[in-house]
Amino acid sequence: MTKSTLIRFLIGKSILETVLVATIAVGFYINAFPPYFHGWGEATATTIAGWAVNNNAPSERVSVQLFVDGTFVAAQSANLARPDVPAAGWAEDEWHGYSFALPALGAGTHEARVYALHESGSGTRLTLQQLGDPIRFSLDASGRLIDLAKPHP
Amino acid sequence: MTENKEQTIDLISAKALALAEIFSIVVSCLIAEWVFLSFFSRHRWLVIVPLILAVIFMILSHRAYNESAQMIGFRVDNFLSAVRLLLWPTLLAVIVILVVGWFLSGPPVLSRLLRPRLLLVPGWALLQQYALQGYINRRTQVAFGKGAVSICVVAVVFALLHLPNPVLTFITFIGALVWAAIYQREANLFALAASHTVASISLALALPLNVINGLRVGFKYFG
Numbered sequence: 001m002t003k004s005t006l007i008r009f010l011i012g013k014s015i016l017e018t019v020l021v022a023t024i025a026v027g028f029y030i031n032a033f034p035p036y037f038h039g040w041g042e043a044t045a046t047t048i049a050g051w052a053v054n055n056n057a058p059s060e061r062v063s064v065q066l067f068v069d070g071t072f073v074a075a076q077s078a079n080l081a082r083p084d085v086p087a088a089g090w091a092e093d094e095w096h097g098y099s100f101a102l103p104a105l106g107a108g109t110h111e112a113r114v115y116a117l118h119e120s121g122s123g124t125r126l127t128l129q130q131l132g133d134p135i136r137f138s139l140d141a142s143g144r145l146i147d148l149a150k151p152h153p
Numbered sequence: 154m155t156e157n158k159e160q161t162i163d164l165i166s167a168k169a170l171a172l173a174e175i176f177s178i179v180v181s182c183l184i185a186e187w188v189f190l191s192f193f194s195r196h197r198w199l200v201i202v203p204l205i206l207a208v209i210f211m212i213l214s215h216r217a218y219n220e221s222a223q224m225i226g227f228r229v230d231n232f233l234s235a236v237r238l239l240l241w242p243t244l245l246a247v248i249v250i251l252v253v254g255w256f257l258s259g260p261p262v263l264s265r266l267l268r269p270r271l272l273l274v275p276g277w278a279l280l281q282q283y284a285l286q287g288y289i290n291r292r293t294q295v296a297f298g299k300g301a302v303s304i305c306v307v308a309v310v311f312a313l314l315h316l317p318n319p320v321l322t323f324i325t326f327i328g329a330l331v332w333a334a335i336y337q338r339e340a341n342l343f344a345l346a347a348s349h350t351v352a353s354i355s356l357a358l359a360l361p362l363n364v365i366n367g368l369r370v371g372f373k374y375f376g
Contacts, residue, residue, distance in 0.1 A: 001216040003170065010177055013210050017180065017203065021188055028192055122195060 032127045037062065037116040038090060039078075039131030041098075043147035048112045049099040051085050052078040052131050058091040063117040065128060066100040069110055074100050075117070102145070109138045109148065171295035174214055175310065178288065181207035182314050186371030211288045218291075225287040226342035235344035238335045243348040246328070247355045254359025261358040271354060278349035279342060285311055285329065286336040286345060299337050307333035315370050320360070328352060 034056065041050030052062040066073040080097030090096070098114070112135040115128035136148040181203045189200040215225065222228070254261060289310055293303035311329035315321040332345050356365060366374055 001213060003217050006174075006214055006217040007170065009210060009213050010173060013177060013181075013206055016206065017184060020202070021184060024188055024192055124194065 031120050032118070032125060033129055034118065037118070037129050037131060039064075039114065039116065041112070041114045041132050041135050042150070043112065043135050043137035043145040044099075045144045047099045047101055047145075048114065048135060048137075049097065050114060050132065051082040051090070051096045052098060052114070052116050053085065053090045053096050054116070055090075059093065061095065064098050064131065065115045065117055067113045067115065068102065068105065073103060076100070105139060107139060109136060111136050168296045171292040174210075175289050175292050175296075175306075177210065178207050178284065179310055179313065181210075182284075183371075186314065186373075191372035207284070211284065214288070214292075218295075220291070224340070225283070225291070226336065226340040226345070227283075227287075228341060229343065231339050231341050232344055235335065235339040235341035236347070238339055239332075239344055239348040242331045242335075243351055246331075246352050250352070250355045251359050254361070257364060258361035261355075268357075271357070274353050275346060275350045278353060279346035282332065282342050282345040282349055286332060286340070287342055290333050290336050294337070304330060304333040304337065318366055318368075318370050318374050320365055321368065321370060324356070 036054050036056035037052065038055060039050060039052035039062070041048055048066055048068075052064050054060055054062050061077045061079045063075065064078050065075045076098055078098040079095050080099055081094050082097035083094045085091050085096045086094050100114075102112075114131045114135070116131055118127050118129060119125070120127065133149075137145045138148060140146055185200045185203040189203060190197060193199045251261060285307060290303065290307045293306045297303040297306065308326050308329035312322045312326035315325045328349070332348065336345060353368075357368065
């Protein structure tokens with residue numbers, strides 16, 4: 001064993017460790033944040049509503065959480081009827097909808113984000129993945145929601 | 154061809170190679186602590202992967218440096234001399250640990266002696282002392298020579314491997330200073346492992362778990 005061989009081993013060991021750590025990092029990311037969740041949401045007159053599907057298990061209901069202006073509001077299982085979901089080919093059944101009633105909010109513009117809840121690590125880890133885009137809305141004088149992403153007359 | 158290779162090695166100084174070796178072993182240990190133990194909690198045995206890589210590399214390195222087991226410190230002829238050097242610092246450490254533990258949480262919890270994992274401490278201590286002194290101390294001596302600088306580097310490395318646990322980081326820094334200095338006088342890994350074992354068990358018995366956080370290091374410290 002010469003020192004030049006040792007240097008080769010040193011370089012080989014470094015490459016192997018880099019590959020090992022990168023593999024673990026990618027594996028962990030895919031496990032904790034799988035790219036299977038799809039969904040969409042909007043502000044209706046009184047609720048934040050939409051749908052959520054886990055493409056890896058399309059027949060299962062997705063647990064979703066609503067945050068408004070960065071604050072947790074509520075959690076529920078997305079199991080309401082959404083005929084548009086099977087029509088668009090996202091799932092075979094229509095029971096993938098959610099609908100969140102909002103708490104009292106102040107006047108002005110607000111932002112809602114709906115997340116899919118994912119369990120990994122044999123239940124030791126819970127991660128949130130945002131479904132669709134953030135939903136920007138405001139409240140009119142009567143307290144009705146106005147989705148700022150939709151065209152208004 | 155071989156001559157050219159050796160000339161290349163001459164260009165990479167012995168000091169740079171020794172420092173690169175130390176860095177490589179430290180990285181393996183950090184990967185074990187911060188990656189494997191954190192992300193494979195249900196398959197903790199996988200931590201042996203980076204550790205085996207490190208041990209294989211250290212063995213190859215000993216061959217490249219023509220170091221025998223005796224030179225590294227696996228020997229018994231100087232065991233008593235090393236024990237004599239280690240006796241008072243170890244006793245002092247145990248007394249300080251017991252007094253601080255008593256002050257913080259009362260008498261040592263002797264029931265913790267019944268934990269089966271304590272049986273692993275001597276072997277684990279020998280492996281740590283081998284890596285720390287038999288390998289890293291020897292390479293720091295290649296880079297900086299015998300004395301204060303190499304001793305401090307060994308202590309910093311050992312403390313670094315116990316981050317982010319502040320109590321363990323401090324204690325291991327002090328412990329490694331003493332062990333590294335004694336290793337440079339009497340290279341005997343069995344005596345060092347005995348001292349390490351006594352100190353570790355004293356810590357586990359005397360200090361409250363919330364202070365040492367179950368001796369956790371790496372990401373595990375946080376959860």
